[in-house]
Amino acid sequence: MTLTAGRPPARYGSRPTMKDVASRAGVGLKTVSRVVNGEPGVTAGTRRRVQEAIDALGFRRNDSARVLRKGRTATVGLILEDLADPFYGPLSRAVEEVARAHDTLLINGSSAHDANRERELALALCARRVDGLLVVPAGTDHRYLEPEMRAGIATVFVDRPARAVEADTVLSDNHGGARAGVAHLIAHGHRRIGYIGDVPGIHTSDERLRGYRTAMEEAGLPVRPDRVSVGSTAPQRVRRAAEEMLDGPDPVTALLTGNNRVTVTVVRVLAERQPHRPVALVGFDDFELADLLRPAVTVVAQDPAGLGRVAAQRLFARMAQAELEPSVVELPTRLVVRGSGELPPVD
Amino acid sequence: MTLTAGRPPARYGSRPTMKDVASRAGVGLKTVSRVVNGEPGVTAGTRRRVQEAIDALGFRRNDSARVLRKGRTATVGLILEDLADPFYGPLSRAVEEVARAHDTLLINGSSAHDANRERELALALCARRVDGLLVVPAGTDHRYLEPEMRAGIATVFVDRPARAVEADTVLSDNHGGARAGVAHLIAHGHRRIGYIGDVPGIHTSDERLRGYRTAMEEAGLPVRPDRVSVGSTAPQRVRRAAEEMLDGPDPVTALLTGNNRVTVTVVRVLAERQPHRPVALVGFDDFELADLLRPAVTVVAQDPAGLGRVAAQRLFARMAQAELEPSVVELPTRLVVRGSGELPPVD
DNA sequence: TCCCTGCCTGACAACGATGTCCGCACTCTA
DNA sequence: TAGAGTGCGGACATCGTTGTCAGGCAGGGA
Numbered sequence: 023m024t025l026t027a028g029r030p031p032a033r034y035g036s037r038p039t040m041k042d043v044a045s046r047a048g049v050g051l052k053t054v055s056r057v058v059n060g061e062p063g064v065t066a067g068t069r070r071r072v073q074e075a076i077d078a079l080g081f082r083r084n085d086s087a088r089v090l091r092k093g094r095t096a097t098v099g100l101i102l103e104d105l106a107d108p109f110y111g112p113l114s115r116a117v118e119e120v121a122r123a124h125d126t127l128l129i130n131g132s133s134a135h136d137a138n139r140e141r142e143l144a145l146a147l148c149a150r151r152v153d154g155l156l157v158v159p160a161g162t163d164h165r166y167l168e169p170e171m172r173a174g175i176a177t178v179f180v181d182r183p184a185r186a187v188e189a190d191t192v193l194s195d196n197h198g199g200a201r202a203g204v205a206h207l208i209a210h211g212h213r214r215i216g217y218i219g220d221v222p223g224i225h226t227s228d229e230r231l232r233g234y235r236t237a238m239e240e241a242g243l244p245v246r247p248d249r250v251s252v253g254s255t256a257p258q259r260v261r262r263a264a265e266e267m268l269d270g271p272d273p274v275t276a277l278l279t280g281n282n283r284v285t286v287t288v289v290r291v292l293a294e295r296q297p298h299r300p301v302a303l304v305g306f307d308d309f310e311l312a313d314l315l316r317p318a319v320t321v322v323a324q325d326p327a328g329l330g331r332v333a334a335q336r337l338f339a340r341m342a343q344a345e346l347e348p349s350v351v352e353l354p355t356r357l358v359v360r361g362s363g364e365l366p367p368v369d
Numbered sequence: 370m371t372l373t374a375g376r377p378p379a380r381y382g383s384r385p386t387m388k389d390v391a392s393r394a395g396v397g398l399k400t401v402s403r404v405v406n407g408e409p410g411v412t413a414g415t416r417r418r419v420q421e422a423i424d425a426l427g428f429r430r431n432d433s434a435r436v437l438r439k440g441r442t443a444t445v446g447l448i449l450e451d452l453a454d455p456f457y458g459p460l461s462r463a464v465e466e467v468a469r470a471h472d473t474l475l476i477n478g479s480s481a482h483d484a485n486r487e488r489e490l491a492l493a494l495c496a497r498r499v500d501g502l503l504v505v506p507a508g509t510d511h512r513y514l515e516p517e518m519r520a521g522i523a524t525v526f527v528d529r530p531a532r533a534v535e536a537d538t539v540l541s542d543n544h545g546g547a548r549a550g551v552a553h554l555i556a557h558g559h560r561r562i563g564y565i566g567d568v569p570g571i572h573t574s575d576e577r578l579r580g581y582r583t584a585m586e587e588a589g590l591p592v593r594p595d596r597v598s599v600g601s602t603a604p605q606r607v608r609r610a611a612e613e614m615l616d617g618p619d620p621v622t623a624l625l626t627g628n629n630r631v632t633v634t635v636v637r638v639l640a641e642r643q644p645h646r647p648v649a650l651v652g653f654d655d656f657e658l659a660d661l662l663r664p665a666v667t668v669v670a671q672d673p674a675g676l677g678r679v680a681a682q683r684l685f686a687r688m689a690q691a692e693l694e695p696s697v698v699e700l701p702t703r704l705v706v707r708g709s710g711e712l713p714p715v716d
Numbered sequence: 717t718c719c720c721t722g723c724c725t726g727a728c729a730a731c732g733a734t735g736t737c738c739g740c741a742c743t744c745t746a
Numbered sequence: 747t748a749g750a751g752t753g754c755g756g757a758c759a760t761c762g763t764t765g766t767c768a769g770g771c772a773g774g775g776a
Contacts, residue, residue: 033605037520037521082496082520083496085497105465111454114479125683130479143474149430168427286524314640
């Protein structure tokens with residue numbers, strides 16, 4: 023009758039608890055806790071007996087219970103857009119190194135470029151009471167995180183700022199990078215330069231477009247609407263945009279591409295047109311093998327590992343001291359000259 | 370005095386609990402629980418009052434406490450070697466899709482190719498009581514997971530089998546793939562074929578080497594020790610191995626490379642030697658832009674998304690029914706012909 | 717008018733671990 | 747040898763949530 027009272031209906035497996043260990047070792051509950059946590063105040067003999075019981079039963083501390091009592095999880099979450107995007111690999115790795123140095127577990131999650139999934143994921147991690155959260159925003163409104171941040175979940179935004187929320191942010195110099203890329207093409211004689219970028223409304227996308235405009239205007243060149251195309255990075259969309267700029271009545275002689283996904287597609291389009299006139303190209307984001315393509319691809323390189331490292335450091339600083347003023351850090355980009363950006367203009 | 374008794378020393382932030390919501394809404398604790406979990410048996414008016422209190426306080430259910438009570442976390446963990454390796458992107462994404470279909474959160478972690486970190490990470494996830502674990506083994510002995518598996522944590526190994534443990538496993542046909550790759554080179558007239566692979570002892574590495582041997586022996590060709598080099602995938606090591614095979618007294622005319630890291634380095638070495646005689650190449654693992662290199666790289670493609678999908682499905686099957694017999698599934702590979710493997714032998 | 721059914725609602729115990737505090741046994745010193 | 751100090755072990759409350767169960771209240775039938 024009362025034997026099962028209050029017992030969850032279907033316990034999954036069934037693990038030994040400290041109580042089991044204690045009774046097997048013939049000691050008190052708290053003594054087991056002391057052994058498990060390496061606290062002092064236990065004689066060597068007792069410690070050994072407890073350890074034997076732990077091994078025999080296959081005991082492992084239940085961290086949920088521990089968290090409930092202690093209030094901290096020693097866990098931080100990282101939400102990025104797509105684990106398969108090579109840009110995020112080094113970023114995630116850098117965050118992991120910092121977390122590890124703070125004896126903290128890193129949980130990686132992916133929003134798949136979807137604002138709802140980002141939100142779900144972030145809130146699920148909050149419900150699990152991560153101590154901190156690093157977010158590469160996919161959504162456009164992050165007010166849903168305000169109660170969580172007020173409640174003490176340290177939060178840092180990476181690569182893009184949050185909308186409608188004041189918080190620590192670590193960015194790349196998107197405007198300056200794009201501007202430098204276009205200036206480079208102009209310096210090599212190009213005048214008809216096109217820009218193919220990501221969906222407007224995304225911060226990185228908007229800033230890079232702004233950098234393109236700045237460079238064009240500084241050189242006194244017109245920014246023609248038919249030479250700017252922003253939208254999805256899906257290959258078909260990018261392909262069509264590139265073909266329109268290349269085959270129009272007044273074709274571009276050079277292109278700036280807004281991120282590595284776009285660059286790869288454009289490289290493919292240009293390769294297929296081989297016998298045609300060569301078109302100069304500068305890509306935003308470095309990517310593996312860029313140096314082995316012919317021509318090798320000149321890029322504006324970001325420092326994804328740096329983004330991750332700086333953001334993680336900021337996160338831990340905030341976890342240690344919640345009352346810091348929100349800061350925005352912008353990391354420089356670097357033009358890597360490889361050949362594709364140095365092709366002369368050909369009509 | 371007793372006011373703070375038992376209170377953790379430093380609660381991080383401080384969140385409202387169901388009790389706070391209950392007293393604000395003027396209802397009982399359990400009623401709040403019912404509203405939060407969408408359980409029936411609450412009138413619309415009460416429900417609304419509770420919801421208002423939740424919103425006003427910024428309440429979010431503490432999943433640690435919930436897990437403690439319910440015994441399941443609705444979370445699975447995926448441990449892979451390196452989040453930055455493009456091979457694992459699609460794998461992780463496929464797992465995430467399956468997990469999502471089961472209303473389960475996926476936690477990604479990386480072992481950084483280190484057996485100790487794999488172990489730490491796996492056990493940390495067990496301590497957090499994930500319901501299931503997908504592991505791409507980095508270590509060579511997985512007995513440490515036996516108590517966990519016995520205790521009910523469903524576990525599936527992906528890409529490589531676990532050592533010394535009987536468990537569900539999903540693999541690629543490494544032997545058959547490598548064999549097909551070498552047979553392809555032989556069919557194009559090559560006789561002096563080298564193999565450069567990953568560290569011996571890793572299952573994938575050993576199987577691919579075995580596939581190389583099989584194909585050579587089937588063609589009656591000798592397997593010479595100076596034409597087989599296995600070890601770290603660090604660029605220097607691979608570079609040296611390649612140069613020795615290419616510059617020796619009896620140089621190879623074709624190479625099979627054991628994974629995408631090795632392939633990329635070898636492509637780089639071959640590119641630097643451009644004016645030299647062309648060397649045929651078949652790489653294990655497909656990689657982005659392989660088709661855009663000149664010559665385009667012929668590869669033995671695995672199906673990383675398939676690995677992830679099948680493994681995740683198996684994991685959920687086992688979570689639903691723990692007494693399944695451990696199974697081993699092997700997914701086929703596919704030879705993708707692009708040019709580099711079809712170069713004729715040149716002395 | 718009274719009882720009974722059925723629906724809401726809330727009190728309470730329990731999940732597993734940890735912090736506090738008390739008590740015991742021992743050692744060291746006067 | 748007694749008193750004080752120290753080291754060690756254990757009882758108990760508590761963290762926030764959910765399952766159980768019983769009580770209260772309204773409405774309908776006798």
